[in-house]
Amino acid sequence: MTAVVTEAPKASSMDRMRTFAARRASVLPTLAAIAILIVLLAGAQVEFGNFLTPGNLSALLLDHAYLLVLAVGMTFVIVTGGIDLSVGSVMAFTGILGASMLASGIPVWIVVPVMLAGGAAIGTLIGVLVQYFNVQPFIASLAGLFLGRGLAYVVSLSSIRVENPPILWLQQTRFVMGSWYITPTGIIALIVVAIGAVVMALTRFGRTVYAIGGSEQSARLMGLSVARTKVLVYVISGLCGGLAGLLLTAYSGAGYPRYGIGTELDVIACVVIGGTLLTGGRGYVLGSMVGVFVFATITTIISFMGAEQAWTHIIVGALLLLFIVVQRAIVARSDRQT
Amino acid sequence: MTLLKHRLFWPVAALVTLVVVNVIANPNFAKVTMRDGDLYGNPVTILRESAPLMLVALGMTLVIATRGIDLSVGAVMAVSGAVSLTIIADSPDPGSLGTVTVAIVVAVLVALVLGAWNGFLVSVLGIQPIIATLVLMLAGRGVALLITGGAITTVTSAPYKFLSNGYLILLPVAFFIWVAVVAIVALVERRTALGMLTESVGINPEASRLAGVRSRGIILSAYMVSGLLAGVAGIINASNTMAADSNNAGYLIELYAILAVVLGGTSLMGGKFSIAGTVIGVLTVTTLDKTIQFFGVPPAQSPVFFAVVVVIVVLVQSPRVHAWGRAASARMRRTPSGGEPPTGPGAASAAKKREEVAA
Incomplete structure (x- = not known):
């Protein structure tokens, strides 16, 4: 008893930090991502002097609105322990589909739901293959990747301009607050993030997603609806792909079958940098948003420097590696402690 | 019946069916002509164009x-193509055999180092393979773009061009390259214990370690071989177009390669592998690609067909479909003894898969 009392004062801030780290290990990677984002932004401001301007930061969000939407969907999939390689080509497919339908005079209130449904349909295919036919997510979403990219070229081999006022309104309208501005595309992306974060954190469905990622077997034994949830996460990811197609079409004012080549990798990298564990069970939608901002900041810094854009992927690759190694260390430690 | 049970039966059947459909649709498909002592025609083209995918x-x-x-x-592949063509383009004498040899050796060594890096991440640091190789997948093309300075490097060099477009006795050089590589790999894997050890590591890494197999070295060497062969594939690919296009060289080839391996009957769960199966798988993929072009479909749209192929292949391998198949055949035979556990190699592997999924 006395021993405990005498040792109590020794529970210094160091120990408290260690306790925090052990109990809240899943937040650490996201905190690290925030730290990196702050360092990047501060470093860029020091280097260029005109980086942290409202206009620049607004552009940072608006240029990557589609990536943000894709990252939200991908977070759901990765937290269940899956992966979705199809998002880039689904985005290209729904984008060109929408552009071509608009070009042939179909009203926008039909086109937009069709775009979303197209993305969700490919997501459903992947989910059913994964859940009911025991196909590895990697292979099932590979079929989705091929399908989306091929269908995009079936719709059109070249780009189609969009001149539909409601679609262009999404990008051209600017709500200005001082020097800050935001377009409807940016608002949509932020709403998607908010919905994603709430669903993940507060709903039964969201908690089931985490449970499946932690241990699918246990989730099933607990009586959670594993099958439905696992299909749904791919449907959500496909839906996000469709929405991203809409945002990208509005952003670029055209549909193009070559859009989004390699985007699936960028999205996965953003989600991992944002602190989601690729083995599943841990991760936050808001973390993925931080990951997208890290990616966006790196891209912007490189264009500020006037350097080759090729550096973006080298740096993102290096960051990805760093996070994977850090996550590996964290998981190894928390496994030892339990 | 034993022929039906052979594990290469279905891959070969798929390839043969594909070829037969083509020949029926257009008898010219299988036509081979002799010109200046060399063979030309669709089958020869397929053998030649299979080379990069075959190596990968x-x-x-x-x-x-x-x-x-x-x-x-x-x-x-993009990096190795960029390295070799940049060396040739920067040299005073692009056409000399010495320059080309140096370029190829350096490019292959770089590819070997990249493969070793992947192997290090997987075997020493214990990172999941998908993620470990994702790093290089992202960063590699960036590196290739930096090497070529963001442009598409083009060169004229006769010895380099020979690798992909030249002919040796009757047939293209690229064909002989892949045949030689397949022979070497098959000899090393199947005439030594290496193949068996590789399978044991894939089937159960922990048990292999306890049995004294040095899994770390075996895994590392597998990734090094993969990197090395991808490097050679990159050189052949660059030699085909005589240009280092860092964005498009080997685009999606990892996915086609995985498809070819799966078509050849090697399970993605690891363990037993079949080199002959992979050869057949690659020829099937290349033939399918040619078929799609032959039917007048734009090459860009071919992924739709490959999506269908992937779905069919995974469905055929899926335990649930196996169960349906067994149920259907049981109903056909009208056996009164229901509930009897299914037997046979197919059922056993399906049951094993289910266990693995459950675990």
Whole structure:
């Protein structure tokens, strides 16, 4: 008893930090991502002097609105322990589909739901293959990747301009607050993030997603609806792909079958940098948003420097590696402690 | 019946069916003509154009056998093409055999180092293969773009061009390259214990370690071979176009290679692998690609067909479909004894898969 009392004062801030780290290990990677984002932004401001301007930061969000939407969907999939390689080509497919339908005079209130449904349909295919036919997510979403990219070229081999006022309104309208501005595309992306974060954190469905990622077997034994949830996460990811197609079409004012080549990798990298564990069970939608901002900041810094854009992927690759190694260390430690 | 049970039966049947459909649709498909002592025609083109995918798929087979996957092969191809063509373009004498030899050796060594890097991440640091190779998949093309300075490097060099467009006795050089590589890999894997050890690591890494198999070295070497072969594939690919296009060289080849390996009957769960199966798988993929073009479909739209192929292949391998098949055949035979556990190799592997999924 006395021993405990005498040792109590020794529970210094160091120990408290260690306790925090052990109990809240899943937040650490996201905190690290925030730290990196702050360092990047501060470093860029020091280097260029005109980086942290409202206009620049607004552009940072608006240029990557589609990536943000894709990252939200991908977070759901990765937290269940899956992966979705199809998002880039689904985005290209729904984008060109929408552009071509608009070009042939179909009203926008039909086109937009069709775009979303197209993305969700490919997501459903992947989910059913994964859940009911025991196909590895990697292979099932590979079929989705091929399908989306091929269908995009079936719709059109070249780009189609969009001149539909409601679609262009999404990008051209600017709500200005001082020097800050935001377009409807940016608002949509932020709403998607908010919905994603709430669903993940507060709903039964969201908690089931985490449970499946932690241990699918246990989730099933607990009586959670594993099958439905696992299909749904791919449907959500496909839906996000469709929405991203809409945002990208509005952003670029055209549909193009070559859009989004390699985007699936960028999205996965953003989600991992944002602190989601690729083995599943841990991760936050808001973390993925931080990951997208890290990616966006790196891209912007490189264009500020006037350097080759090729550096973006080298740096993102290096960051990805760093996070994977850090996550590996964290998981190894928390496994030892339990 | 024993022929039906052979594990290469279905891959070969798929390839033969594909060829027969083509020949029926257009008898010219299988036509081979002799010109200046060399053979030309669709079958020869397929053998020649299979080379890059064949090399990549061969390396992928070994990696998959260790329960891994190598997503970086396309990026490694881009790097190796960029390295070799940049060396040739910067040299005073692009046409000399010496320059080309140096370029090829350096490019292959770089590819080997990249493969070793993947292997290090997977075997020493213990990172999941998909993620470990994703790093290089992302960064590799960036590196290739930096090497070529963001442009598409083009060169004229006769010896380099010979690798992909030249002919040796009757047939293209590229064909002989892949045949030689397949022979070497098959000899090393099947005439030594290496193949068996690779399978044991893939089937159960922990048990292999306890049995005294040095899994670390075997996994590392599998990724190194994959990198090396991707490097050679990159050189052949660059020699085909005589241009280092860092964005498009080997684009999606990792996915086609995985498809070819799976078509050849090697399970993505690791373990047993079949080199002959992979060869057939690659020829099937290349033939299908040619078929699609032959039917007048734009090449860009061909992924739709490959999506269908992937879905069919995974469905055929899926335990649930196996169960349906057994139920259907049981109903056909009208056997009164229901509830009898299914037997046979197919059922056993399906049951094993289910266990693995459950675990």
